[in-house]
Amino acid sequence: MNAFGFLAGIHPVLQALLATLFTWAVTAIGAGMVFFFKSLNRKLLDAMLGFAGGVMIAASFWSLLAPSIELAEEVSLPGWLPAVVGFLAGGVFLRLVDRILPHLHLGEPVEKAEGLKTTWKKSVLLILAITLHNIPEGLAVGVAFGAVAAGIPGTSLGAAVALAIGIGLQNFPEGAAVSVPLRREGYSRRKSFFFGQLSGVVEPIAGVIGAAVALSMRSLLPFALAFAAGAMIFVVVEEVIPESQGSGNTHIATLGAMLGFALMMFLDVSLG
Secondary structure, X not given: OHHHHHHHOOOHHHHHHHHHHHHHHHHHHHHHHHHOOOOOOHHHHHHHHHHHHHHHHHHHHHHHHHHHHHXXXXXXXXXXXXXXXXXXXXXXXXXXXXXXXXXXXXXXXXXXXXXXXXXXXHHHHHHHHHHHHHHHHHHHHHHHHXXXXXXXXXXXXXXXXXXHHHXXXXXXXXXXXHHHHHHHOOOOHHHHHHHHHHOOOHHXXXXXXXXXXXXXXXXXXXXXXXXXXXHHHHHHHHHHHHHHHOOOOHHHHHHHHHHHHHHHHHHHHXXX
């Protein structure tokens, strides 16, 4: 706690805002790669995407599901109930958004855009795809800080900070994955960077909402924690892992996922 004493006296919603501004900043740093490279080595990109998936999987358990189960038992609920219900609800929510929000996965032609049919440009559809990733990430960070302020067993300021660091690290490849392909398609460096960092704007918004919900609805916290976990796992299984494995770099992407999981587990256990 002493290492994060400067955060202890700040309102938890502001803590969540600062944490998610950090994760947004890392997205912007990743997008800034466009000023140095016009293309990214596909093996490197797949390794980074695998790393991002590993971080998200580890964060879903260590920072969200485990506290959800522990809190459920403290309030005399079956430990599995909020974890299962919240987890599935998070996945269903992301599936609904996935079906409605027009978006385009990396490396796909615009004809394969998902969601409602639209005439939006490819750049907008790419941004929306990464934005879809970032909604549960920002929500998870916000709920984590709110849970600490609410005195939830199994949570700590260090663990919430660890989650923000982990999410921030895996945002780096996401920023680059938007900006560099746009540069390759003829956009200026500045425009490509702008679109790349724009995909992370939703995280501070989702983070503030998550912290506010955690503070105002303590009885729903076990469900909220599991909801964020379910939303993140949906994104990993639906998009991050397939994108990292789709170019044939299976072993490299898998190694990246293992390293990402191990790093997030280390951060959560050591800082929490």
